[in-house]
Amino acid sequence: MQFPTRTSPYTARLYRVNQTMGWVLLALLPGIGAMWFYFGWGVVINIALASATVLACEAWVMHLRKRPVGPVLGDLSALVTAVLLAISVPPLLPWWMTVLGSAFAILLVKQVYGGLGYNAFNPAMAGYVFLLISYPVEMTAWIPPSVIQENPLTLLDTLRIIFFGTLPAGLSWDAITMATPQDLVRSELELKQTFSEIQQGPLWGGLGGRGWEWVGLWFLLGGLLLLYKRVIRWYIPLSMLGSLFLLATLFHLIDPDLYPSGTFHLFTGATILGAFFIATDPVTACTTKRGQLLFGASIGMLIYVIRTWGGYPDAVAFAVLLLNMAAPTIDHYTQPRVFGHQRKGEL
Amino acid sequence: MTMTPSYSKLVKDGLWSNNQALVALLGLCPLLAVTNTAINGLGLGLATTVVLILSNASVSLIRNWVRPEVRLPIFVLVIASFVTAVELSMYAWFYDLYKVLGIFIPLIVTNCAIIGRAEAFASKQNLRLAVVDGVAMGIGFTLALVALGAMRELIGSGTLFAQAHLMFGETARGWTLSLGEGYQGLLLAILPPGAFIGLGLLIVIKNLIDERLASRPAAQTRSAAEEVVTTEEKELETAGRKEAQA
Numbered sequence: 068m069q070f071p072t073r074t075s076p077y078t079a080r081l082y083r084v085n086q087t088m089g090w091v092l093l094a095l096l097p098g099i100g101a102m103w104f105y106f107g108w109g110v111v112i113n114i115a116l117a118s119a120t121v122l123a124c125e126a127w128v129m130h131l132r133k134r135p136v137g138p139v140l141g142d143l144s145a146l147v148t149a150v151l152l153a154i155s156v157p158p159l160l161p162w163w164m165t166v167l168g169s170a171f172a173i174l175l176v177k178q179v180y181g182g183l184g185y186n187a188f189n190p191a192m193a194g195y196v197f198l199l200i201s202y203p204v205e206m207t208a209w210i211p212p213s214v215i216q217e218n219p220l221t222l223l224d225t226l227r228i229i230f231f232g233t234l235p236a237g238l239s240w241d242a243i244t245m246a247t248p249q250d251l252v253r254s255e256l257e258l259k260q261t262f263s264e265i266q267q268g269p270l271w272g273g274l275g276g277r278g279w280e281w282v283g284l285w286f287l288l289g290g291l292l293l294l295y296k297r298v299i300r301w302y303i304p305l306s307m308l309g310s311l312f313l314l315a316t317l318f319h320l321i322d323p324d325l326y327p328s329g330t331f332h333l334f335t336g337a338t339i340l341g342a343f344f345i346a347t348d349p350v351t352a353c354t355t356k357r358g359q360l361l362f363g364a365s366i367g368m369l370i371y372v373i374r375t376w377g378g379y380p381d382a383v384a385f386a387v388l389l390l391n392m393a394a395p396t397i398d399h400y401t402q403p404r405v406f407g408h409q410r411k412g413e414l
Numbered sequence: 415m416t417m418t419p420s421y422s423k424l425v426k427d428g429l430w431s432n433n434q435a436l437v438a439l440l441g442l443c444p445l446l447a448v449t450n451t452a453i454n455g456l457g458l459g460l461a462t463t464v465v466l467i468l469s470n471a472s473v474s475l476i477r478n479w480v481r482p483e484v485r486l487p488i489f490v491l492v493i494a495s496f497v498t499a500v501e502l503s504m505y506a507w508f509y510d511l512y513k514v515l516g517i518f519i520p521l522i523v524t525n526c527a528i529i530g531r532a533e534a535f536a537s538k539q540n541l542r543l544a545v546v547d548g549v550a551m552g553i554g555f556t557l558a559l560v561a562l563g564a565m566r567e568l569i570g571s572g573t574l575f576a577q578a579h580l581m582f583g584e585t586a587r588g589w590t591l592s593l594g595e596g597y598q599g600l601l602l603a604i605l606p607p608g609a610f611i612g613l614g615l616l617i618v619i620k621n622l623i624d625e626r627l628a629s630r631p632a633a634q635t636r637s638a639a640e641e642v643v644t645t646e647e648k649e650l651e652t653a654g655r656k657e658a659q660a
Contacts, residue, residue: 179614200602200607201600201603
């Protein structure tokens with residue numbers, strides 16, 4: 068699907084596609100390292116599985132369309148999709164679900180629309196939502212960060228769980244998995260605990276959930292690298308984080324017992340990852356400056372609304388997909404004023 | 415005066431080349447909403463077929479008495495009467511299926527495929543052609559519904575023809591095919607997005623088959639030409655033999 072989204076000024080491009088995607092992959096590394104440290108080998112195995120799947124799918128589609136395979140695999144965009152999907156899903160997800168989600172993302176979300184540059188939706192997030200809606204139980208079984216893990220899993224254990232579904236001797240699923248900080252807050256709030264009481268629990272760190280906050284901070288570092296290298300612009304991340312933080316803080320000030328603080332919202336779940344790596348996808352985001360500000364702010368707002376009053380574990384994927392839908396319309400109404408013309412279009 | 419199409423063309427159009435669901439993309443509301451199982455699709459497809467045949471026949475019969483200015487309200491009245499009759503019959507004889515399909519039985523009246531056939535075909539053709547068209551279009555629509563329903567049921571819950579007893583009575587309880595207990599259904603296929611994706615895939619399959627068929631005539635004409643040659647040779651041979659005999 069092609070939308071008329073290109074706007075002036077037509078600045079000279081800084082990077083080729085594979086350079087952009089390469090920087091994104093590089094900037095993801097600190098966060099991935101942190102995830103590997105806190106959540107074990109499952110993260111790495113998921114990335115390997117997803118990458119192999121997306122490359123195979125892209126090669127197959129190029130074969131079907133009788134086009135050269137090399138340039139498409141070489142632009143690295145499929146790998147970015149694979150990595151984003153793999154770090155969004157729980158580390159112990161059965162292998163075939165990771166494969167299914169990656170194949171869905173590439174085949175039905177990206178290539179069916181015509182490949183890179185033509186997809187209306189962010190493939191990684193569509194793949195994530197596809198899995199979340201289809202397999203809600205497996206998709207919400209997160210393991211606790213290693214600092215508070217009672218039964219640490221070795222590489223071999225992890226491989227067995229992912230590929231054969233066999234748990235280490237003497238352990239049950241409940242002993243391995245644990246609610247994410249967000250799920251915990253939600254369920255405890257329903258049990259009439261106050262937010263400050265929940266924060267006393269062992270799962271809690273300084274900013275958000277223990278371990279989770281550090282993953283967020285390392286992703287933030289990668290995001291700042293992208294900003295510094297001008298791979299992405301600041302409009303979307305800042306407006307997204309800003310609107311989420313402002314809304315959360317507003318409600319937190321109204322009733323601190325019932326509504327978690329702004330910093331909690333920034334450093335749990337996929338907020339930071341989403342702000343810098345997912346919402347800024349050059350294909351599916353808005354392209355005008357005002358459009359990007361509106362796009363980011365709306366995502367932040369939707370994340371807060373869905374997290375607070377919705378039923379799903381995290382809201383970044385849904386918010387991004389909903390705004391992907393709105394992006395062409397936003398672009399249409401936020402075209403910059405052409406020099407010498409009034410805003411309305413007449414001279 | 416419109417051209418009178420042949421029966422074989424009517425059947426081919428209805429079942430395949432002008433399939434109301436896959437080509438005309440009409441009647442998508444019931445198509446997408448009730449096809450979470452094959453049996454639901456079959457039930458609604460058959461109800462639609464009955465209404466389509468009856469409305470096509472009636473519209474064809476009254477075509478010379480209806481003024482063009484008021485034709486659409488008249489068509490809708492005709493269709494609505496038949497839908498009501500079908501709905502009441504299902505309430506009487508297939509109560510369980512009636513409960514499952516719910517609002518979508520009365521909604522047949524808004525199925526664009528039916529008024530589309532009345533306006534585009536039945537109001538211009540004689541009774542026999544209109545009935546054949548109704549049968550072909552109805553069956554084509556039903557087949558699409560069943561195919562989509564079977565696909566979604568198989569992927570989504572790992573069964574096929576579950577709840578067949580709703581239509582075929584108690585003996586049909588054993589008809590259910592299952593992929594086995596271990597199959598974990600892909601929930602998305604049963605949910606509304608699955609209907610859209612499934613319909614898209616069905617259209618892909620149909621277009622793919624059409625493409626294959628279109629690329630084949632070259633080979634077909636060649637083999638046909640060869641056949642002609644061989645028959646000519648045979649005739650020559652027999653002629654030669656006759657000459658020899660003579």
